[in-house]
Amino acid sequence: MLKIDWMRLYDLLDVLEIERECFGAAAWTHGDFLHYLQERNAIGMTASEDGKFVGFMCYSLYPGKIDLGNLAVAVSHQRRGVGRALIEKLKSKVSKRRGLIHCFVGDRNLAAHLFFQSLGFRAVAVHRRYYNNDQDSYEFCFSRVSQGGCDVDVESEERRANRD
Numbered sequence: 001m002l003k004i005d006w007m008r009l010y011d012l013l014d015v016l017e018i019e020r021e022c023f024g025a026a027a028w029t030h031g032d033f034l035h036y037l038q039e040r041n042a043i044g045m046t047a048s049e050d051g052k053f054v055g056f057m058c059y060s061l062y063p064g065k066i067d068l069g070n071l072a073v074a075v076s077h078q079r080r081g082v083g084r085a086l087i088e089k090l091k092s093k094v095s096k097r098r099g100l101i102h103c104f105v106g107d108r109n110l111a112a113h114l115f116f117q118s119l120g121f122r123a124v125a126v127h128r129r130y131y132n133n134d135q136d137s138y139e140f141c142f143s144r145v146s147q148g149g150c151d152v153d154v155e156s157e158e159r160r161a162n163r164d
């Protein structure tokens with residue numbers, strides 16, 4: 001059975017293994033994870049099956065929105081609903097005051113584009129050379145109001161959340 005839990009410091013070695021398997025040379029390092037997770041608004045979660053880590057996500061909470069900073073599923077466990085379960089967990093954090101989820105996906109990562117689209121996210125912007133190389137990045141967004149892509153204006157949704 002799939003179990004979703006808070007990420008602990010000593011989970012990082014297993015997390016790093018999945019990260020490297022999924023992202024290769026572009027993988028976050030141990031230091032990158034520590035740097036990200038030491039922020040007060042940053043949270044890590046792991047997915048495990050029968051005691052084995054099979055995926056994780058890291059996200060940051062802001063007024064009005066959640067930024068998904070990293071998400072990966074072990075190759076051996078992809079296409080089995082692990083990513084979906086992590087994102088459903090993230091969607092459960094969406095509220096009136098924090099109505100959006102944002103993430104950035106490399107323009108060549110078609111699997112992730114299809115994944116986010118299938119979960120109701122929509123591409124709302126393209127950022128040129130976002131990763132400091134020749135890769136552009138698509139910004140994907142999920143909105144509580146439309147229960148899907150941001151056909152609502154992201155700016156006004158954030159303003160509304162800050163005002164409420």
Ligand SMILES: CC(C)(COP(=O)(O)OP(=O)(O)OC[C@H]1O[C@@H](n2cnc3c(N)ncnc32)[C@H](O)[C@@H]1OP(=O)(O)O)[C@@H](O)C(=O)NCCC(=O)NCCS
Nearest residue numbers: 022071072073078079080081082083084111112114115118
């Ligand atoms: C993107 C990723 C997180 C998806 O996780 P996953 O556990 O394999 O995805 P799920 O099994 O929950 O898939 C949910 C739906 O997304 C879509 N989807 C996922 N992977 C897909 C693929 N390779 N091709 C087409 N559609 C895909 C499908 O609609 C799928 O539903 P289905 O299997 O019933 O058809 C995983 O492929 C991964 O870790 N990739 C490498 C890291 C990465 O790109 N992270 C995201 C960018 S930050």
